[in-house]
Amino acid sequence: MKTLPLMKASAGTLAFMLSWGIGLSVNAQTQTLTIYSGRGEKLIAPLLEKAKKDLGMNIQVRYGDTAELAIALVEEGKNSRADLFFAQDAGALGTLEKQKLTLPISSNLLNQVDSRFRSPQGHWLGISGRARVLNYNTNLVKKAELPTSIWDLTKPNWRGKVAWAPTNGSFQSFVTAMRVLEGEPKTLQWLKAMKANQVQDYRNNTSIVEALGRGETQIGLVNNYYLANFLKDNPKFPVAPHYTNQDAGSMINIAGVAIMNSTKQKAAVEKFIGYLLNPSSQAYFAKETNEYPVVSGVAGPANQLPLSQIKTPNVNLTNLNDLPGTLELLQRAGVL
């Protein structure tokens, strides 16, 4: 069990922080929130530091892979130390909701978020939006040739020119969305047709965008926020985004939160969620992670298509929770 040492370390840190709190703080009531975070430390630690100060709370974080943390939360159940789960995708949140491990979130918080980006049952909500997108090499592909659907990529003119990252979590969520939108047989058919069309495997989204820049591949299935970093370093980087029309290729997933039913401080957790939804935190995600804000009135990431202009498919994100089914299908198609 590789989670055990981690948990021991966290318990130790918690004990240390509690003694620190009692020793130094005049306010013996200082609350400690425990967050399980599938979002990377580099990405959100600065925001959490600010939240600690602004909210006067201690925040303990156990960082990890979203899918692995979801499994840990299921195993720990009622005994978990987690107050809040901050996941990288809606599927993991949907899994915990289905297993009845989450609490309902107050409607004053839910109502701040576009209904596409929260659970219909009200047990999770998005904090930022992440779009699936095609990136293409602008020297090698003419605009008029760009596909309108992910099915176009299975045609002979794209043979050997398309890249994907099958072990990547976002790619797998995309396949799950396709299963929900188009059904199992059609998704299997698409995966096999992509393989037959000599799709190129890459390790992750970053390596796809790099390969696109080198002209090693012409079009890649990625998330919207990777290209921004390349363009920041080199405004002439020859890669641009392109959105397909209302299929899984232009799906918007979320990174979001759920309140665990192991918490004994729901009010404090909700205060923290409210903090993540305030305009300054929402702007942080647009600026620092190039993700889309989920509350209205906050500007989106620079140099990216506004959310309102992306023709997203109509998919209930809470249904994107069958990762094992997707892995099984990817294996059946010979993709993994």
Ligand SMILES: [Fe+2]
């Ligand atoms: Fe990513």
